[in-house]
Amino acid sequence: xxxxxxxxxxxxxxxxxxxxxxxxxxxxxxxxxxxxxxxxxxxxxxxxxxxxxxxxxxxxxxxxxxxxxxxxxxxxxxxxxxxxxxxxxxxxxxxxxxxxxxxxxxxxxxxxxxxx
Amino acid sequence: xxxxxxxxxxxxxxxxxxxxxxxxxxxxxxxxxxxxxxxxxxxxxxxxxxxxxxxxxxxxxxxxxxxxxxxxxxxxxxxxxxxxxxxxxxxxxxxxxxxxxxxxxxxxxxxxxxxx
Ligand SMILES: [Ca+2]
Ligand SMILES: [Ca+2]
Numbered sequence: 001x002x003x004x005x006x007x008x009x010x011x012x013x014x015x016x017x018x019x020x021x022x023x024x025x026x027x028x029x030x031x032x033x034x035x036x037x038x039x040x041x042x043x044x045x046x047x048x049x050x051x052x053x054x055x056x057x058x059x060x061x062x063x064x065x066x067x068x069x070x071x072x073x074x075x076x077x078x079x080x081x082x083x084x085x086x087x088x089x090x091x092x093x094x095x096x097x098x099x100x101x102x103x104x105x106x107x108x109x110x111x112x113x114x115x116x
Numbered sequence: 117x118x119x120x121x122x123x124x125x126x127x128x129x130x131x132x133x134x135x136x137x138x139x140x141x142x143x144x145x146x147x148x149x150x151x152x153x154x155x156x157x158x159x160x161x162x163x164x165x166x167x168x169x170x171x172x173x174x175x176x177x178x179x180x181x182x183x184x185x186x187x188x189x190x191x192x193x194x195x196x197x198x199x200x201x202x203x204x205x206x207x208x209x210x211x212x213x214x215x216x217x218x219x220x221x222x223x224x225x226x227x228x229x230x231x232x
Contacts, residue, residue, distance in 0.1 A: 005131040005212070009219040012128060015121040017223045026227055059174040093224070096121070103125040104216070107133045108209070111142055 012100070021096055025089040032086050042086070045077050128216070137212055141205040148202050158202070161193050 016022055033039050048070055055062060062070075077083050102109075132138055149155050164186055171178060178186075193199050218225075 005128070005135055006215065006219065008124065008128045008131050009216045012121070012124045012220050013222055015124050016220065019121055022223060029227060057173060097221070097224070099122065100125045100220070103122065104128050104132065104220075105213070106129055107138060108213070111145060 019096065021089070021092045025086075025093045028082070028086040028089045031082050035082070038080060038082050041073075041076060041080060042083050045073050045083070048073050135212065137205070137208045141202075141209045144198070144202040144205045148198050151198070154196060154198050157189075157192060157196060158199050161189050161199070164189050 031038075032042050052062060052066060052070060055066070077087075147154075148158050168178060168182060168186060171182070193203075
């Protein structure tokens with residue numbers, strides 16, 4: 001093999017660091033975390049998301065209270081321009097990362113797909 | 117940006133296809149699936165693994181029967197030279213893939229780590 005596979009991964013890491021969507025995400029994170037109020041709301045939102053995800057993964061039903069609490073935070077988050085922009089930036093980077101993963105993992109997909 | 121990030125991902129895909137651990141995995145899969153008896157045992161093992169994983173993810177306790185059934189299949193699998201070799205080959209490729217992912221995702225790790 002001419003090129004080391006790890007070297008190519010480092011090249012990809014470098015390209016991600018310079019990717020415009022990743023840079024936009026970084027900048028938007030900084031904006032959200034520079035403001036104490038926005039930071040607290042964002043962290044509240046993230047904690048709520050993780051709690052509910054954990055419940056659902058364990059097959060637990062969400063209570064009326066859970067749903068109301070979630071709805072209240074989501075409403076506040078949607079009204080915050082900086083957090084909304086951060087979530088959009090995250091979505092773009094998530095889509096990029098999923099694309100990259102799909103490309104890289106295609107040999108494994110093919111291997112497992114064929115053998116089924 | 118000089119190089120397209122997707123092009124680099126395709127270069128990595130190509131390197132994975134030519135990686136000796138990946139090629140060994142492919143060959144070992146072919147061996148296991150070429151023999152009907154080995155194939156059936158391997159599929160039984162995989163199905164059992166997935167069933168138990170699903171139970172555990174849903175927070176269910178494994179029954180005495182589950183454990184006995186699992187132990188019986190694991191014993192048979194361990195005695196099969198080709199399946200054992202396949203599992204070792206899978207482990208090597210899994211480690212490679214985890215290494216690559218860690219390298220590629222480092223910018224995101226840093227971003228989320230710093231902001232915590
Ligand atoms: Ca602060
Ligand atoms: Ca066959």
